[in-house]
Amino acid sequence: MNGSVLLDTNVVIALFARDSDVQRHLSEAREVFAPSIVLGELYCGAMKSARVEANLARIHELATAMNVLPCDATTAQHHGHIKKQLHDKGRAIPENDMLDRRARASAPLDSRFPR
16 A cells, blocks of 8 residues: 555554554555544543553654644534434434544545555
8 A cells, every 4th residue: 555544543543552454554655644533532542541641642643643634614514414414314423433434534535544
């Protein structure tokens, strides 16, 4: 893979756990992105962990080494629209997943991180 990748929380956790497949894919990426919501989830997890300072440092290091996609007014508008559509269909999903998906949809990516 030599394109751009977009990380979700599970992929970052795997990276922190030194998953060799994740490390290999990321080493081949041209650019790495993550929605700001992913960082929020990671910070929350770090603050609840037994190694708060070490985990916060890891997240900070990662955040400075990649492109963080913000949640802006356009993201919020799309979030509201999608959430309403899902609600009408009886298929609501968690808030963070909604914002993460919207940030992904607006990311300038030419490839996705393989699952």
